Amino acid sequence: MQVAAILKRKGDAVVSADAGSSVRSAAALLTEYRIGAVLVRGPDGTIHGILSERDIVRGIALEGERVLDLPVEALMTRDVLTCRPDTSVAELMRTMTEKRLRHLPVLEDGQLVGMISIGDVVKVRVEEAEMEVEMLQGYIAGSH
Incomplete structure (x- = not known):
């Protein structure tokens, strides 16, 4: 399976925030959307960084x-892997495991097309494992 x-x-x-917005406002976004990170973007949409719960x-x-009154850019991770x-x-x-990351922006031809979290990945893997178990159970049940 692929990210797409x-x-x-x-x-x-x-969900994104401006580099100059306060950490407090970014924390409010995290709470409102029940997410673990916001992408920090410039006015032109370019990625400037990412701010996670861990950073806060x-x-x-x-x-x-x-620290809650500081600008997001004071705490954000600037080198964002995609x-x-x-x-x-x-x-x-x-x-994600090697770099200890929980969120990765998804870029296609340099344009942001989404964000993937470790939770998204775990959910997909659990669904795949459950499907494999069902298939194996069906195979075993059918071979008797």
């Missing part, structure tokens, strides 16, 4: 609650 199939199921909506928690641990719609789920899992 996951996006087809979950949709291509991506790390900031609070280091700076206290005053994937493509034709990236396989196996490759995606390997990248």
Whole structure:
């Protein structure tokens, strides 16, 4: 299975924030949409970074609650890894595991087409495993 199939199921909506907006407002977006990261984009749509719950928690641990009033760009991860719609789920899992990432923007021809989370990947793998079990059970039941 490829990333495109996951996006087809979950949709291509991506919640984003401006680099200058406050960490507090980004945290409100995370809460409102029940997500773990927001993409930080410029006015022209270019990706400037990504801000995750982990980034916010790390900031609070280091700076206290005053971090909530800082701009998103103060905490965001600037070097954002991406994937493509034709990236396989196996490759995606390997990248996310090795790099300890929970979210990857999906780019096609340099344009943002969605965001994949580790939760999306786990959901697909569980569904695939359940289907395999059903197929094997059907095979076993049919061979008696």
